[in-house]
Amino acid sequence: MQGINVDALVSQINSLTSVLKEEQTKYENELQKYKECRKETIDAVNNWGSSPVKETTSAEDVEMPPEEQYKMPLSWIILKRVVQGRDWHYGRTDKKEEKGVVFSVNKDGQITVRWDDGDKTHCSWGKDGNFDVTVISNTLDMTPIEPSEQIRKPISWLVGRKVKRGTDWKWSDQDGGEGKTGLVLSSAGKGWINVKWESGKVNQYRWGEDDCHDVEVIF
Structure with a gap:
């Protein structure tokens, strides 16, 4: 029986330890990027709608040509x-005018778009030089309409609007209590929306799912 080459064994262990340390460092860096990106997204959600505006995108943003938009930092988006932009290549060719909201971003330039029809797409804003979407205006018609007419409206009509609990509400005091208001951030899937309340909390509610509408728009 041959003896164990201790030096060779130690060398192998050191080599494996070095590889593991490199992998650990890589994952720690990725985790840090994720945490920073998550914080930016949360901050954006918290700050969005902090002042009473009627547009989710300012006129200044919209007047900016797409090529100028593409020079803006990731946090801007x-x-x-x-809508679909210069480098779009993710299908949905029959929905080029469909609107969406950029709901999250990653440090590497990947973004997540929640489309008004409920679909979700992971695409790019700067990653590998690609800009898959273009920023557009979201000017809102503020003509008041009755709740019975509101429920016939699509989710695209809701985004950016101020809401309160409606007749189908079943979520206790998630909204902060009777009379509290929130802002519709985006679609949250087919028949669902994301709402940010005065408290800063963001939750999902039905707009069409089960033929129910948990909120109503206030003007």
Whole structure:
């Protein structure tokens, strides 16, 4: 029986330890990027709608040509209203004018768009030089309409509007209590929406799912 080559064994252990340390460092860096990106997204959600506005995208943003938009930092795109842009290649060719909201971003330039029809797409804003969406305006018609007429409206009509609990509400005091208001951030899937309340909390509610409408728009 041959003896164990201790030096060779130690060398192998050191080599494996070095590899593991490198992998650990890589994952720690990725985790840090994720945490920073998550904080930016949360901050954007918290700050969005902090002042009473009627547009989710300012006129200044919209007047900016697409090529100028593409020079803006990743943080600029969070919660912007968008359509398919210059480098789009993710299908949905029959929905080029469909609007969506950029709901999250990653440090590497990947963004998540929640489309008004409920679909979700992971695409790029700067990653590998690609800009898959273009920012557009979201000017709202503020003509009051009755709740019975509101429920016939699509989710695209809701985004950016102020709401309160409606007749189908079943979520206790998630909204902060009777009379509290919130802002519709985006679609949250087919028949669902994301709402940010005065308390800062963001939750999902039905707009069409089960033929129910948990909120109503206030003007």
